[in-house]
């Protein structure tokens with residue numbers, strides 16, 4: 001049975017978040033948040049601007065502190081890891097930050113090699129071969145390897161950032177608004193690339209997005225953040241049927257109807 005057809009209770013969980021609270025100073029961004037991300041799925045994560053989608057991603061990655069709650073990745077509570085098991089978990093995920101976030105002074109190849117140098121002990125020749133493999137995998141021409149980010153188009157920057165996210169052959173990939181700033185054709189091509197890589201590499205993908213096209217075309221499930229909690233999660237039909245005012249406006253507004261073609 002394909003994983004997505006299995007009952008949710010039987011599916012293997014890649015990320016389990018329970019009772020999460022994150023805030024800054026007086027401000028609480030999320031509280032009592034529960035979320036499961038299943039192994040091998042593409043989960044689209046939506047919510048109004050400023051609701052905390054990036055903050056949640058960063059909390060999972062350990063880049064912002066949480067006030068309470070637990071986050072488990074591959075069944076391991078991230079609070080209970082020794083430094084070496086923490087490093088081992090970090091090797092199993094890759095991240096594409098919003099706007100690509102490549103190092104501007106490094107070439108594409110050097111950018112892709114940054115995580116490899118941090119986590120692997122390989123010869124220069126092997127580092128080059130591996131970086132070229134990743135560059136090819138994301139559909140960039142070999143000559144892109146020696147270019148710097150300033151010499152690349154927006155779409156190429158996203159692909160280079162994806163190549164870097166895939167540098168360590170991760171099992172989970174976090175993508176923060178991967179298609180933002182791309183024209184619709186570029187965004188569609190990037191979605192296709194993500195779907196193909198997800199299938200061929202068996203990736204679990206956690207994708208923050210505002211892009212309705214991506215939700216319809218590549219996501220197995222969608223989770224929506226609002227009022228500091230998950231307001232709905234499930235196949236897109238579940239969210240389409242939700243009566244929550246933000247979800248109704250998001251999925252049934254004018255722009256949404258144009259994308260969905262009347263769904």
Ligand SMILES: Nc1ncnc2c1ncn2[C@@H]1O[C@H](COP(=O)(O)OP(=O)(O)OP(=O)(O)O)[C@@H](O)[C@H]1O
Nearest residue numbers: 024029047048049050051052053054055056064210
């Ligand atoms: N380091 C920080 N210190 C204080 N406040 C922060 C910090 N990081 C984020 N915030 C605040 O947390 C809230 C959520 O921000 P976040 O970037 O996660 O929103 P988002 O849902 O990803 O928005 P968008 O869709 O616009 O990218 C915002 O009010 C932001 O100002």
